[in-house]
Amino acid sequence: MENTHVGREFLKAYGWSRRGTSDQQKGVPMPAIQKALPENAQTLNLVDPAEFKVGNVAVLDVIKKRQSRRRFTNEPLTLEELSYLLWATQGLRAAHRDGRPSFRTVPSAGARHPFETYVAVHRVEGLEPGLYRYLPLDHKLCLIYQSDSLPDVVTEACIGQRFVAEAAAVFVWTVIPYRAEWRYAVASHKHIALDAGHVCQNLYIAAESIGAGTCAIGAYDQDAMDRMVGVDGEDEFVIYAAPVGKVPKE
Numbered sequence: 382m383e384n385t386h387v388g389r390e391f392l393k394a395y396g397w398s399r400r401g402t403s404d405q406q407k408g409v410p411m412p413a414i415q416k417a418l419p420e421n422a423q424t425l426n427l428v429d430p431a432e433f434k435v436g437n438v439a440v441l442d443v444i445k446k447r448q449s450r451r452r453f454t455n456e457p458l459t460l461e462e463l464s465y466l467l468w469a470t471q472g473l474r475a476a477h478r479d480g481r482p483s484f485r486t487v488p489s490a491g492a493r494h495p496f497e498t499y500v501a502v503h504r505v506e507g508l509e510p511g512l513y514r515y516l517p518l519d520h521k522l523c524l525i526y527q528s529d530s531l532p533d534v535v536t537e538a539c540i541g542q543r544f545v546a547e548a549a550a551v552f553v554w555t556v557i558p559y560r561a562e563w564r565y566a567v568a569s570h571k572h573i574a575l576d577a578g579h580v581c582q583n584l585y586i587a588a589e590s591i592g593a594g595t596c597a598i599g600a601y602d603q604d605a606m607d608r609m610v611g612v613d614g615e616d617e618f619v620i621y622a623a624p625v626g627k628v629p630k631e
């Protein structure tokens with residue numbers, strides 16, 4: 382086994398003693414907490430969290446059932462269900478648009494929330510198939526591009542894991558590392574990885590609560606996934622993914 386040392390060092394907390402002066406300490410303004418919209422972007426409304434009728438299930442029951450699901454039915458997700466899953470994974474608890482950090486339904490070291498959420502929509506009521514990005518500050522979706530071939534593209538990018546194509550939607554999380562580096566410099570990266578786990582765990586829990594399921598995907602082709610979502614692979618790149626779909630009744 383070569384190079385395991387690099388990975389082991391990454392898992393340790395030494396970044397704290399080695400981090401030097403961060404951009405925040407140098408007085409550099411905080412980076413945006415939500416990526417800017419593409420020019421002429423088409424945005425779509427989601428169901429407001431105050432209106433959710435889904436998800437009223439005992440936490441105990443949901444935690445008991447949680448498992449990685451790799452078999453999905455053909456049933457689409459409703460727009461309310463997708464809204465709920467997006468909100469449960471990155472939605473805001475308290476909205477600040479004035480340069481202050483955001484507080485969300487998941488924890489994040491220093492409230493840096495360094496992720497963007499892309500969704501490959503295969504079958505969601507009211508949405509054309511294609512790639513969308515979630516806008517947590519607005520609780521809206523933004524269309525990146527329409528496509529009927531995403532199930533094949535995303536499966537190939539997930540190195541042939543076929544069940545990904547059968548999902549109703551695939552959540553793909555990118556990271557913008559500078560959001561964390563601005564404050565924590567070299568101490569950021571371990572925390573980014575920890576933060577991503579919280580996001581996906583909320584997806585597991587929320588999905589189970591609506592008769593759906595998910596499976597964390599760590600095995601993917603980095604370049605193919607970055608190409609699919611259209612990011613540069615350096616300042617923003619894919620860190621995690623998870624297909625979601627209704628599951629056969631037990």
Ligand SMILES: Cc1cc2nc3c(=O)[nH]c(=O)nc-3n(C[C@H](O)[C@H](O)[C@H](O)COP(=O)(O)O)c2cc1C
Nearest residue numbers: 447448449450451539542578596597598599600601
């Ligand atoms: C970080 C991470 C990456 C994973 N990557 C994959 C993957 O690429 N493909 C897959 O089928 N399952 C993947 N899984 C799911 C695990 O295989 C699964 O959690 C494990 O077998 C335990 O099963 P359970 O989740 O049903 O308890 C991943 C899980 C985690 C937490």
